[in-house]
Amino acid sequence: MRLILHLDMDAFFTSIEQREHPYLKGKPVVVGALPKGGRGRGVVSTASYEARKFGIHSGQPISIAYRLNPKAIFLPVNFTLYMRTSQNLMEILKTYSEKIEVAGLDEAYLDLSQKVTNYEEARFEALKIKSDILKKEKLTCSIGLGPNKLIAKIASDFKKPNGLTVVKPEKAEVFLSPLPVEKIPGVGPKSKEVLNKLGIMTIADLRKLPEASLQKYFGKWGLRLYETCRGIDESELIEKWEIKSAGREITFERDTRDHNLIFATLNNLIEETLASLKTENLRGQTLALKVRYRDFETHTKQKRLKENSDDQTEIKKTARELMLPFLEDKRPIRLIGVRFSKLLPNG
C-alpha cells in the first residue's frame, strides 16, 4: 500500500518573523518587497493570516498591499533566516521517513508506505510531526495524507492553517469532485480560463471531458490531466534534485535606457551567477539573457558558449553582444536577467 504525506508550513515567512519578534503576533505582517510609500515595485512573498483579512496575498504587487492596509507591518525577506529554519524542519522530517522530497523551503513529501500499514497509523504519525515541529520550531503546518503525491498535496491545502486532512484511496474521487480545477497543481490562470470557457469549473466537470479533447487542448499535459482528475498519480518522490540552470535577474528601481547602468548591472548579474555556480563546481555551456520592457513584454536571447568558455571576460563579452539588439528598441527596460544552463561539472 502506498501512503504519501504532504506537509506545508502555514504562512512560513511571516510565521517565522512572528516567532522571532513576538510583538508581531496577532498583527498583519507582510514579508516581501518594501512598499516605499506605495511606490515599491516588488510583490508580497507571504502575508500573515491577519494581513490576509485585508485582502493581501502572496504574489500581489506590494503597492496594492500597501493600499489595502498601510498600517500593516512590511518586512524585507530574510532569506538566510528562513533557509536555516527550513533546514531544521527538514531534519525533523527525515526522522519520520528516509524517503522524503523537499519541495521548496516550506514544503515536503514523505513516503510513509514502509513505515505504516494503515491510515490510522499514518494520522498518528502526522499528529506527532505537527507537535514535534510546534515544540521544536514553534511553527504550525498543514498536512495532507493520501495514496499519492497529488492527493496528499491537495489535501494539505484543504484545511489551513494547522490542518490535517486524510483522504483514503476509496474516497479520493469524491474528495476531488467539488474542488475548482485550479486546485490541481499545474492548472494556473491560463488553463483555468480555457477550462472555464468550456464550462468546466470543478474537477468533477473535468472528468466528463474525453481523453482526446484534453490532449487536443493541452497536449501531453492533457493526458496527465485526464488521470489527475480521477485521482491517479503514480509519480515517485524526487529525493535528489540536480541543478539544471542557475541565474540572476533584477528589476530596476525605475525603467531605464541608460546603457552604462544596463551594462554595469549585467556584469554584476554575471559575476554573482558565476560565483554561485562556482560553489557547486559547475559551469554553464549556454548563456541566456532576459529583458523585460516597461510594458512588461519580455524577451530572451541565448547562445551556446564556445568550448571551454570559462573565461569571465569572454562570457561578459557574449552577454554584451546578446544585449545590444535589445537596446535598439526605444522602450525603457524594466528588468534584465542572465541564466546559465547545460551545466557541466568543472573539470
Place this chain on the structure above:
DNA sequence: TCTGGGGTCCTAGGACCC
C-alpha cells in the same frame, strides 16, 4: 492595481545529419 526572483518543463521551428 500593476505586476519579484529563483527555478522546471513543454512546445515548436529550423539546422543538420544519416
Place this chain on the structure above:
DNA sequence: TCTGGGGTCCTAGGACCC
C-alpha cells in the same frame, strides 16, 4: 521536377510553481 523520414541540437517563448 518535386522533393523521405527520423533523431538531435539550438533557439525563443510560455505556463507554472514556491
